[in-house]
Amino acid sequence: MRSDPAQRNRSGSPIVPDHTAVIPRHVAIVMDGNGRWANKRFLPRAVGHEQGVEALVRTVRACVQRGIPYLTVFAFSSENWRRPEDEVSKLMGLVLVAVSRYVERLAQEGVRIRIVGDREAVSEKVRASWHKAETATQHNSRLTLSVAFNYGGRWDIVQACQRALADGVPPAELTEARLGSYLALSHAPDPDLFIRTGGELRISNFLLWQAAYSELYFTDCLWPDFGDAELDAAIADFARRERRFGGVEPAASSISQGT
Ligand code: IPE
Ligand code: IPE
Ligand code: MG
Numbered sequence: 001m002r003s004d005p006a007q008r009n010r011s012g013s014p015i016v017p018d019h020t021a022v023i024p025r026h027v028a029i030v031m032d033g034n035g036r037w038a039n040k041r042f043l044p045r046a047v048g049h050e051q052g053v054e055a056l057v058r059t060v061r062a063c064v065q066r067g068i069p070y071l072t073v074f075a076f077s078s079e080n081w082r083r084p085e086d087e088v089s090k091l092m093g094l095v096l097v098a099v100s101r102y103v104e105r106l107a108q109e110g111v112r113i114r115i116v117g118d119r120e121a122v123s124e125k126v127r128a129s130w131h132k133a134e135t136a137t138q139h140n141s142r143l144t145l146s147v148a149f150n151y152g153g154r155w156d157i158v159q160a161c162q163r164a165l166a167d168g169v170p171p172a173e174l175t176e177a178r179l180g181s182y183l184a185l186s187h188a189p190d191p192d193l194f195i196r197t198g199g200e201l202r203i204s205n206f207l208l209w210q211a212a213y214s215e216l217y218f219t220d221c222l223w224p225d226f227g228d229a230e231l232d233a234a235i236a237d238f239a240r241r242e243r244r245f246g247g248v249e250p251a252a253s254s255i256s257q258g259t
Pocket of ligand 2: 031077080204
């Protein structure tokens with residue numbers, strides 16, 4: 001994406017690259033830092049999670065405005081069940097509140113919601129809520145918001161293998177593309193930009209397969225503080241990256257196997 005600094009336009013003036021014009025097609029976010037945001041204010045962690053929902057709605061709108069067609073967010077990991085029961089139950093309750101408060105509005109704004117993750121372990125109420133969010137938005141196409149809930153990258157790869165085996169896919173035909181079609185995020189291209197808020201420099205079992213060639217961006221900003229300016233900073237950083245996908249020249253297109 002880096003442009004040649006010596007490039008000039010017809011009148012001889014240097015062409016100033018507009019990095020903000022390079023918009024990622026798919027942004028994935030590990031929304032981390034809700035607890036610390038609340039701790040800093042001597043508030044219960046649950047308040048941080050509530051503010052996290054506000055940040056999510058803000059970010060979805062910011063992505064719509066910037067013409068980003070895919071946004072995938074990590075809302076609850078396969079490992080988050082290790083948290084105190086009270087926090088887990090507050091997070092489950094927040095799903096119900098968030099769906100009833102925001103889904104209709106997001107539907108009107110052209111957002112399609114998909115839930116990715118293992119639904120077996122969540123309560124009937126949460127499952128029904130997810131079903132409502134998906135069906136109410138299923139005909140939209142402006143932005144696909146995939147919410148990873150009870151999701152883990154390892155779970156995803158294992159469930160994809162299990163389903164392929166159950167379908168009787170012969171080992172020789174289990175190519176990357178074929179396995180990719182069984183993954184939970186098969187409706188989206190691979191993420192171009194992978195953001196983690198909250199300052200930790202790790203992936204925490206998010207999109208292990210799909211992030212193979214994502215550009216990683218880590219920020220100390222705690223998730224409830226995330227908004228338009230932080231998204232623009234991440235996009236501007238992304239626009240300066242030189243993506244090679246294993247080759248030697250900057251690549252014009254990605255190797256993603258999705259749509
Ligand atoms: C992320 O924020 C939200 C979830 C994992 C559900 P955290 O709750 O992990 O916040 P910190 O990392 O403790 O600050
Ligand atoms: C990752 O954050 C999961 C989500 C944001 C949903 P965690 O807070 O669970 O990750 P670790 O424990 O710091 O690796
Ligand atoms: Mg955390």
